[in-house]
Amino acid sequence: MDTDDTAPATLSEMLRGYWITQIIYVVAKLGIADLLEGGPRMSDELAISTGTHAPSLYRLLRALAIIGVFEQDEKGSFSLTAISRCLVSNIPGSMRARAIANGEEWYRAWGDLLYSVKTGQKAFDYVFGMPFFQYLAQNTPASEIFNETMTGSSEQGAAAIIAAYDFSWAKTIVDVGGGHGALIASILNANPHAHGILFDVPQVTEGARAHLVAAGLAERCEVVGGDFFQAVPSGGDIYLLSWIIHDWDDERSVTILKNCYQAMASGARLLLIERVVPHDNEPSLSKLYDLHMLVLLGSRERTKPQYQALLDAAGFKLTTIIPIPQVSERSIIEGMRV
Ligand SMILES: C[S@@+](CC[C@H](N)C(=O)[O-])C[C@H]1O[C@@H](n2cnc3c(N)ncnc32)[C@H](O)[C@@H]1O
Structure with missing residues (x-):
């Protein structure tokens, strides 16, 4: 057995993780x-501006x-750092x-991780009494926060995705479950000859229009x-599904993929960003996000053979996987409609 004098301090730090999330x-x-x-x-000034107990x-x-x-400076005033920016x-x-969604x-939902591990079921539904996306459909503030969360992460990742994949040949790009459109907007701005179709549930697309106009x-x-x-x-040449398939179990994922297959012409490409x-x-953030998927959605992050199996089941040929490690370990998984 390994011994390490720093282990108790390391474990203490891990145990305090939820303090950091909340602050x-x-x-x-x-x-x-x-x-x-x-x-x-x-x-004191910040307390007045925020209506909090100084x-x-x-x-x-x-x-x-x-x-x-x-x-914090010597006079006691506070300023931004690279992190708080x-x-x-x-x-x-x-x-x-x-940060708000996390808190x-x-x-x-994470407070009932134990429930998920014991049953294999979604802690989110256990806590909130309904599935995650239904909850968002019924809670406008939570839905706004979720859409802004997705917009922020798409904005962080878009440049690397555009640099990693050649979109220039596509006349029409369909972003399936594209949220408020941050990713498709970046791709279209980098590819001025392409047209886009942003597809999502109606309550999300209502909010997307203003972003695309802007x-x-x-x-x-x-x-x-x-x-x-x-x-x-x-009618699209490329069907983009960014962080869609990891939200769903295998059966529902295959349904989404088959619906894409039906909509595509031969030779069109499917791009999963996951x-x-x-x-x-091997260490990988995906193994932590996998638990996030279990807790929130009863779904999972998948290995290459698992993606291969989903694509096979929907009729696609998996052509390539392009890792984009610099943006939160995402990859582009390309499938072709044969
Ligand atoms: C994890 S978010 C990903 C958003 C965006 N693709 C991105 O990468 O930022 C999943 C998206 O799937 C959409 N969605 C969920 N259920 C859907 C359905 N049944 N039909 C269409 N879109 C759906 C959600 O509204 C949400 O925008």
Whole structure:
């Protein structure tokens, strides 16, 4: 057995993980990073601006300063660091919404991880009494936070995806479950001859239009509301599914993929953007996100053979997997409609 004198301290740090999640959540929810954009401020002023209890807010900010989220100067005022700059709203790739989602519904669902491990069922449904996407459909604030979370992560990853894959040959690109359209907007802006179709459930596509207009794509990107378990828009050259298949079990995933297959012409390409779980004992973030999928959606991250099996079942030929390790370990899994 290995012995290591630092093990108790390491374990203590791991055990405190949920403290960090919650303290970052609280400053994100209060919008403190936005208030510090103009320069350092004293915690008393921040307490007035946020309607919080000044001594307690000071204690929170002081704790955040020791983990590098804010900086505290000798006069006691607080300023942004590189980490808290990521919590500023309305910057490309903002992580504020992600911090809020982590501290609210996701946090409560993770509180019942034990339930998921004992039963193999979704802790989210156990806690909230309904599936995740149904909950979003019924809770506008949670849905807005989720869509902003996805927009932030798409904005972070888009440039690397565009650099890794040649979209230039495609006349029409369909983004299936494309959320508010951050990824398709970046791809269309980098490929001015292409047209796009953004497809998602109607309550999400309603919010997507404004984003596409702001990106100057009102004319080049059609917005279609629908249900990918029924059908997806036809006639695309590329069908993009970014973080879609990992939301669903194998049976439902194959239904989505078959609906794409039906909509595609021979030679059209399917691009899944997902984390591919490496074999055996290789370290990978995908093994943690796999549990996130179990807890929230009863689904999973998959290995290459598992993706191969899904594509085979829907009639696609898996042509290549392009790793994009620099953006949260994503890969592009390309399938061809044969
Ligand atoms: C994990 S998000 C991914 C969003 C986006 N593709 C991205 O990478 O940022 C999953 C998306 O699937 C959409 N979705 C869920 N169920 C759907 C359905 N039945 N039909 C169409 N879209 C659906 C959600 O609204 C959400 O936008």
